[in-house]
Amino acid sequence: MTTSAQHHKQPWSKKLLIGFLAASTWISGFPVAGQAYSQESSHVGSDERVRTLVISEILYNAEGSDDGTEYIEIANLGSEPIDISGYLLGDEETEGGGEGMFAFPAGAAIEAGRSIVVAQSSLINKEKYDYTPDYEFPQVERYNPLDDPEVPNLTAAEWAEGTVILANSGDDVLLMDQELNVIDYVPYINDTEFGGQIVKAAPxxxxxxxxxxxxxxxxxxxxDFISQ
Structure with a gap:
């Protein structure tokens, strides 16, 4: 359940996600999770991180202007911290594509039972939702025009050259480790083919x-996902 300060929406699982999901049912695994990514890959991996590190929230269409307002939340459901230095996060599932994938800086980690939020723009998120994100995507005209010196940036990655802009008509969010193993992949609105499988989309x-x-x-x- 989301709690908010007046009309402000804040990432929900800072308070409630971990306990709620710990009691939820786990069936199978995520498509191509824990496997080095390739267009032909179709196996479900057994990497322990697949069961503990998940994309937990996606805000892609805010009230009013979307510019800078988007965010992605990642949760660590496990009992140990996870070092995510060099992990890639974004909306480009194809290497060399035109959307965005960016890397977490050295020293980035998610404590056990905690979550982190990556904002399109930290300053815009602060103003609109009245919270401070943990990271922000790099500065870019329109979507993140002013860098927030208090919040670390993700950095450019070789995987893709674009900007993370979550489409209101449907898109996807991909989390990979340094070796390009897929940790989690969440399309929304439109089912999509990924790693040789048809992946059902969040509503x-x-x-x-x-x-x-x-x-x-x-x-x-x-x-797994609901609109809240």
Whole structure:
């Protein structure tokens, strides 16, 4: 359940996600999770991180202007901290594509039972939602025009050259480790082919300004996420 300060929406799982998901049902695993990415890969991996490190919330369509307002939350459901230095996060599932993938800086980690938020723009998120994100995507005109010196940036990665802009009509979010093993992959609105599989998408938002929040761990985004 999301809590908010007046009309401000804040990432939900800082308070409630870990306990809720710990009690949820885990069935199978995520598509191509834990496997080095290739267009032909179709196996579910057994990497322990697949069961503990998940994309937990996606806000892609805010009330009013979307510019700078988007964010992605990642949760560590495990009992140990996870070093995510060099991990890649973004919306480009194809190497060399035109969307964005960026790397976490050295020393980045998620404590056990905690989550982190990566904002499109830290300063815009602070103003709109009244919270401070843990990281922000690099400065770019329109979507992150002013760098926040208090919040570390993700850095450019060789995987893709674009900017992370989560499309309101459907997109996907990809998390990979330094060796390009897929840790989590979440399409929304439109089912998509990824790693040789058709991956079911999280549902569209029920109401403008809500976010997609993970409530279950079945590996099927159409079941795991709700609009809240």
């Amino acid at each position: 569209p938002l029920a109401q403008l300004g809500e976010s997609l929040q993970r409530y279950y761990l079945t590996g099927d985004a159409s079941r």
